[in-house]
Amino acid sequence: MNAVVNNSLLALMLALKDLESPLSEDEESTLSDVAAQLSLDPDAWESDIEPTLMTVIAANPNLNQLYQSAKSQLDNVNGNIPKELIPTQSEVEEIIPPTPEIATRGFAPETDESDFKSNEINNMVISILSNPAPVETTKKLGRFEQLKQFIGAK
Structure with a gap:
């Protein structure tokens, strides 16, 4: 990724x-399907995952506006996000227990920083979107507020 x-x-x-x-x-349900697809085949991003995700986002005006704003701010930091601003799998599991039917990709041993971030972000998103209440889950993770402040300050 x-x-x-x-x-x-x-x-x-x-x-x-x-999102209010x-x-x-x-x-x-569609976001849960996106999580399943991310879990099964994260390489299908361009062909399957992104189009499905963008359809959900585009159909919800409030979500679309928030997404576009956050995406623009994230693009401005060029991927230079400190890893301590990304919720860890253990923090997510404190809020929602792991679901055995959704496999996470784990960490690649002894790889560069970008692989670490990719797997950590992928696993976190899979866990949150697989949960029946993704909006409530994201609100409980304090690191998202820290990340928002970080990208807003750039």
């Missing part, structure tokens, strides 16, 4: 965190 994918996924998390209205059941 690359910086474009990570920025898209983080922008979605920040948009969900700031709840998602519809269809939106939550």
